Amino acid sequence: MGRLFALVAESSGESPSAELNALGRAMQEELGILVSGCRMTGPGHDQLHILLEEIFPRVTLLQSAAEPNALRETWWELMKLSGEYSRYFE
Helix, strand or coil: CHHHHHHHHCCCCCCCHHHHHHHHHHHHHHHHHHHHCCCCCHHHHHHHHHHHHHHHHHHHHHHHCCCHHHHHHHHHHHHHHHHHHHHHCC
């Protein structure tokens, strides 16, 4: 997840739409790697999936949205989720 949120942190919500769409595609790729390589079990795994359920639709929107305000709002939501991740996971 660190690489996933690093992608968001390295970008800007004020970036052009095409760049934010590209960010969404890069994040989707990272999510695919994360999910396919997941070996976690137990409560931590369950909590991670709760967070992922919040992330996936936002990444999907980031990949395809064309409206700049929607993209900025989605980017900010992902930044907030990054902070939530940092609060609960190392």
